[in-house]
Amino acid sequence: MTRWGPELLDNGKVRFRLWAPDRDGVTLEIDGGGSVAMESEADGWFVAEAAGGAGTRYRFRLGADLAVPDPASRLQSGGVHGWSVVVDSQFAWSATEWRGRPWEETVLLEVHAGTLGGFAGIRERLAGMAAAGITAIELMPINAFGGTRNWGYDGVLPYAVAEPYGSPAELRTLIDTAHLLGISVFLDVVYNHFGPDGNYLNAYAGAFFHKDIDTPWGGAVAVDVDAVHRFFVDNALMWLRDYRIDGLRFDAVHAIANDDFLDRMAHEIRTSLPERQVHLVLENEKNDAGRLSPDCYDAQWNDDFHNVLHVLLTGETSAYYGDFADRPAERLARCLKEGFIYQGEGSANHDGRPRGTPSGHLPSTAFVAFLQNHDQVGNRAMGERLIRLTDRARLRAATALLLLGPQIPLLFMGEDEGSDSPFLFFTDFHDELADAVREGRRKEFAKFEAFADEASRARIPDPNARSTFDASIPQAGPEAGEWRALYRELLMLRQVHIVPRLKGAIGIAGEVIGDAAVKARWRMADGATLTICLDLGDTPDLAGVDEGELIHREGDRFAAWIAA
Numbered sequence: 400m401t402r403w404g405p406e407l408l409d410n411g412k413v414r415f416r417l418w419a420p421d422r423d424g425v426t427l428e429i430d431g432g433g434s435v436a437m438e439s440e441a442d443g444w445f446v447a448e449a450a451g452g453a454g455t456r457y458r459f460r461l462g463a464d465l466a467v468p469d470p471a472s473r474l475q476s477g478g479v480h481g482w483s484v485v486v487d488s489q490f491a492w493s494a495t496e497w498r499g500r501p502w503e504e505t506v507l508l509e510v511h512a513g514t515l516g517g518f519a520g521i522r523e524r525l526a527g528m529a530a531a532g533i534t535a536i537e538l539m540p541i542n543a544f545g546g547t548r549n550w551g552y553d554g555v556l557p558y559a560v561a562e563p564y565g566s567p568a569e570l571r572t573l574i575d576t577a578h579l580l581g582i583s584v585f586l587d588v589v590y591n592h593f594g595p596d597g598n599y600l601n602a603y604a605g606a607f608f609h610k611d612i613d614t615p616w617g618g619a620v621a622v623d624v625d626a627v628h629r630f631f632v633d634n635a636l637m638w639l640r641d642y643r644i645d646g647l648r649f650d651a652v653h654a655i656a657n658d659d660f661l662d663r664m665a666h667e668i669r670t671s672l673p674e675r676q677v678h679l680v681l682e683n684e685k686n687d688a689g690r691l692s693p694d695c696y697d698a699q700w701n702d703d704f705h706n707v708l709h710v711l712l713t714g715e716t717s718a719y720y721g722d723f724a725d726r727p728a729e730r731l732a733r734c735l736k737e738g739f740i741y742q743g744e745g746s747a748n749h750d751g752r753p754r755g756t757p758s759g760h761l762p763s764t765a766f767v768a769f770l771q772n773h774d775q776v777g778n779r780a781m782g783e784r785l786i787r788l789t790d791r792a793r794l795r796a797a798t799a800l801l802l803l804g805p806q807i808p809l810l811f812m813g814e815d816e817g818s819d820s821p822f823l824f825f826t827d828f829h830d831e832l833a834d835a836v837r838e839g840r841r842k843e844f845a846k847f848e849a850f851a852d853e854a855s856r857a858r859i860p861d862p863n864a865r866s867t868f869d870a871s872i873p874q875a876g877p878e879a880g881e882w883r884a885l886y887r888e889l890l891m892l893r894q895v896h897i898v899p900r901l902k903g904a905i906g907i908a909g910e911v912i913g914d915a916a917v918k919a920r921w922r923m924a925d926g927a928t929l930t931i932c933l934d935l936g937d938t939p940d941l942a943g944v945d946e947g948e949l950i951h952r953e954g955d956r957f958a959a960w961i962a963a
Contacts (some may be wrong), residue, residue, distance in 0.1 A: 403469030403630050404558060405457070406483050413451045413485055417459050417469065418443055418626045419603035421466045430456035430482055442626065443589060443604070449924065453487035466687055467599040469629070471547030472559045479555050479597030481541050488641040489573045494578035499645045500534060502697050503764055503901040506802075507585065507809040509537045509772055511822075513548055514872045518565035518573040525573075525580050526856060530816060530881065532890025535583035537648060539773055540591075541570070545596025546827025547870045550777055551587070553594030554824060557634045567642075574643055583645035583882070585678070590631045591654035592616035595836075596828055612846065614654050622660040633662050639668065639677055646678035648700070653684040665695045668876055680767060682892050686739045686755030691765045701766040703740035705775055707731045708797055711915050711935045712789040717847045719748040728911045735804065735919035735931070736909030738766045742772070763805035763904050763921060770787060770794075771811040773822065780844045782821030786876065794934050795885060796956035800933050802889040803897060803951060803959045805904045805921050810886075813873030817882035823860050825868040833863045889951065896950050896961055900924045913940075923961075931959045 403602060415427050420443025427435045427447045432455075437445035451457075451544040456476055460466045472483035508528060515521050521536070527657060528536065539551040543559040560567050574584045590612060593600070600607045607627055608618035621627045638644040652661055660762040665679055679697045681690060682721065690696050707723040707730045710716060716724035723730055723740070730740045737759035746754040758765070769775075776784055787793055801808050828836050841859050850859070860867045900923035907928075908920040916934035923929055930946035939955040949960025 404469065405483075407452065407485065407487060408448070411450060411452065412448045413455060413457075414446065414448050415457065415469070416471075417445045417603075418630075419445055419459075419461070421605050422461060424602045425603075426460040428458050428460050428579065434460065440668065443606075444626075451485060452748060453485055454486040456482035456484065458482055461603055465599075465602060467602065468556065468597075470556065470558075470600060472556050472632075475543050475556065475559050475562055478562070479559075483559075486567050487551050488567075488670075490568065490575075492571075492643070493575050497578040497643070498674065500581070500583050500679075501676060502678050502807070504534050504894070504898055505583065505678070505725055505807050506532060506534045507537045507767070507807070508533045508535070508812060508815075509539065509587075510812045511539045511551060511773065511871075512541055512561075512564040514822075514868070517563065518569040518672060522573045522576050525577055525582060526918060529580040529582055531887050532894065533582065533620055533810075535576065535585055535645070537585040537587060537809070540587050540589055540650075543597070544594055545830075547863075548825060548827045549594075550823075550825050550871075551590055551773065553596070553702055554589055555594045555597040556632070556768045557590075558637060561705050571642060571869070578643070581677075584643075585646040585680070585815050586644045587648045588635065588638070589650040590622075590634075591651045592621060595832060612656070616654075617655060619654070622655060628660060628663070631660075632667055635668060636671060639672060639675070644677070646680065648680045648682065650682050651684070652681050658690070659686075661690060663696060672856040684749075686741055686758070688739070688742075688756045688758040688761055690767075691758075698765050698767050700772075700809075701734070701738065701768050701806060702844060703730075703733050703738075704766065704769060704806065705772070707734060707740060708770060708800075709785075711774070712785060712793055712797060715788075717849075717931055722746050722748045728913065728917055730914050731933075732909035732917040732919060734909075735917065736906035737761070738806075738906075759906065761905075762902075763798070763906060764807055764901060766802055766806040767809050768804065768806035769809040769811070770797055771814055772809060773811065776811060776822040777824050779860065780847070780856075781849055781870065782823035782860075784811075784819060784821070786817060786819050787837065791878075792954060792956055796933060796953045797933065798885065798933060799889055799951055799953050799957045799959070800888070802893055804919075804931060805897065805901055805906075805923075808893075813875075815882060815886040816873075816879045817876030818873045818879075819876050821870055822873070823867050823871045824862050824864045825871055827868075835862050837863065892951055897929070900927055900929070900961075904929070913933055926963070928962045929959065931957070 415754045425437045425445040435447045437447040458466045473486035474484040542554040543556040544554045581630040610618040678697045710723045710727045739758040740753040745751045802876035841856040850856045904923045915936035918932045921929045946960035950959040952958045
């Protein structure tokens, strides 16, 4: 089976490969070392060997006017249009006994390497994260993209560590340090599309895409083609093996639209790393409960949890929030008990088509819950965080629900410090592409009432402006101390009262107790019952409610109990 990317050989040479079924010939160019005509092999592959080692710069010449990087490059020199670099995966790991942490212990903090000072900047923050109760960080995509800054989802070289964030060795040092502190490292990977700047695949491998299947980014990625399937599965295994990443979050798999690929990939990952606690998480608009099982995918990002709470916290009902505007308390009660809100019902945001499958049989840990993340903040026109959209008491109560509920909690960087910095959509494109991205961004928000006219849309920050990126660097808020104390207390309570009882916990009741108030119960692993009440209404009242041993209370808006 032919593999993508360069291979260091024992004889002081490197074997290079490229899948280029649309080309009759390909030439390997070595920076400072001449060129080699690559040999044509079966099924569109070209192979060549050349003297070299780690640090060798190379590219593939397709014609007099076109030289391209290796699509499986591990590192670029000079950006995504520059030279690819051979990388040695050897590293002197210190956390040699690390095998990962159980899924039930996971408390995720999503971070963007670019806004935190690269891999070195995140590493400096790890000790503080561990002390606060964070057990896992989730890196937004770190693979190479066009320009020097990007919010993460315009990558074009999935194997290459982005130069602005640091070297492969610096990434390994970050991961090793995290493991020494007991922190798992997850990575967000994007297999459903490529960004608009630096993707050359159509120049030599048109079969990489199904041009007759439309997606928001063009033709669908042809994961049913063997070489393409191998490209992405080997990429997943590279992060898990070579970098000792502990888990992967697969972005927008509904846009891949191939469940067989997803299942085969999960199976190969599981069988390839049986000694490790590797966790696989989906983002999937289809709410497909069939993908969620211990031998397939551990969990799915639960957008339903976020969306209904956003409506209750802010009153916003535009665009996709419209699917949650009607009977939000009832919808939240179902979410807490059963996981998904949409389990086959028609969704206006999906043109009335049914969305989802029944999920009430799944354990609560099959869902990753969040109040904020890169999508739900960064996809807002002005990038506002919840702290700017709701009042402090409601936000504290919702935070308590997130951290003491049995779904796996995910936080967004800065959230635990009361940050009111926006997180905006930022890129570093130029010329016509910059204009197209800027105008496309503004047109995207025409369906929102606040940006219905051209003048209001002109206020939306230019994604390519350096100031847009600078504004997105999270700063601690004016009440940082109080927010840090709240998160630390809640995560300590989670570790003591929830985590030991969490494996296999399942919802047993969810009911509406007020216009914006719910009560939910879960049967925990030890047979105890966890009860949570949440009231986000204008006149909250949980006085007199007593459901066992009180774990935590936030005034009359939130309370959690455990009963044997």
